[in-house]
Amino acid sequence: HRDLKEEPKKAIKNVLKSWMQERYLLFLLERNGIDPQDTFSGLAKDKLRAFVHDCKHFIVHANGTLSLDKAFVTGGGVSVKEIEPKKMASKKMPGLYFCGEILDIHGYTGGYNITSALVTGRLAGMNAALEAKERFS
Ligand SMILES: Cc1cc2nc3c(=O)[nH]c(=O)nc-3n(C[C@H](O)[C@H](O)[C@H](O)COP(=O)(O)OP(=O)(O)OC[C@H]3O[C@@H](n4cnc5c(N)ncnc54)[C@H](O)[C@@H]3O)c2cc1C
Structure with missing residues (x-):
């Protein structure tokens, strides 16, 4: 108001x-x-x-389910625009890496979300470890 x-x-x-x-x-x-x-x-x-x-x-009354075609639920998360894609490093916060579900990407049902979680997880994990090694050695 x-x-x-x-x-x-x-x-x-x-x-x-x-x-x-x-x-x-x-x-x-x-x-x-x-x-x-x-x-x-x-x-x-x-x-x-x-x-x-x-x-x-506003009260929502659930009175059934729709077909599997409509069974997409979540969206949102950290925008890929804020991430350096080759390393999955945050552009805003040095030393911070993102992967998987926290990212604002939607994979089509059938394994693409899990694939994306594994791929971004590998990249984020490796690069976070490399950065830590550089910083502290
Ligand atoms: C019902 C359902 C069906 C799906 N079907 C598909 C599909 O068919 N194909 C597909 O590709 N994707 C599917 N997905 C999406 C897919 O499962 C996710 O995108 C993927 O698992 C994300 O992986 P992640 O490692 O980022 O997160 P998650 O798998 O959610 O892993 C996060 C982990 O962190 C742990 N955790 C949370 N908080 C803490 C804490 N404070 N300390 C320590 N540990 C913590 C949690 O226990 C969890 O083990 C589905 C998701 C749901 C919910």
Whole structure:
């Protein structure tokens, strides 16, 4: 609410997108009849109240499962843009290496995630050890 008040002329979508996943934000706005391009100054109080209520108290009822084609769950993690790919070293923090599940990469079902975890694990482990050896010898 404070962020919206501070930027009353900016599109609501842009003010709030750091608060939650954009697709979820758009879903909740649509559910409450709010145009994502609307601004705080033009927003009816009751709509805002209903939207805030949904943000804090939106209940999801699971009533079944979908096919295996849709069975992809997780995303997110450390961006590959922040990693030196030949060594799996962090570009932001010297001496830090990443591999496997923590990375923001999605492998297609069928072994690609495990392959990627093994390959990046080997690279990260070897290069971390080499760096440690150089630093401390
Ligand atoms: C249900 C399911 C099905 C999947 N199916 C597939 C598939 O078919 N093909 C495929 O390629 N990938 C699949 N994956 C993804 C794949 O398993 C992962 O991408 C891969 O195992 C990641 O390896 P990792 O070593 O990075 O992490 P993990 O395998 O999660 O290993 C992390 C390890 O760290 C340990 N740990 C955590 N915290 C600590 C701590 N504080 N101290 C010490 N140890 C700690 C954990 O116990 C765990 O052993 C599937 C994942 C799930 C959940």
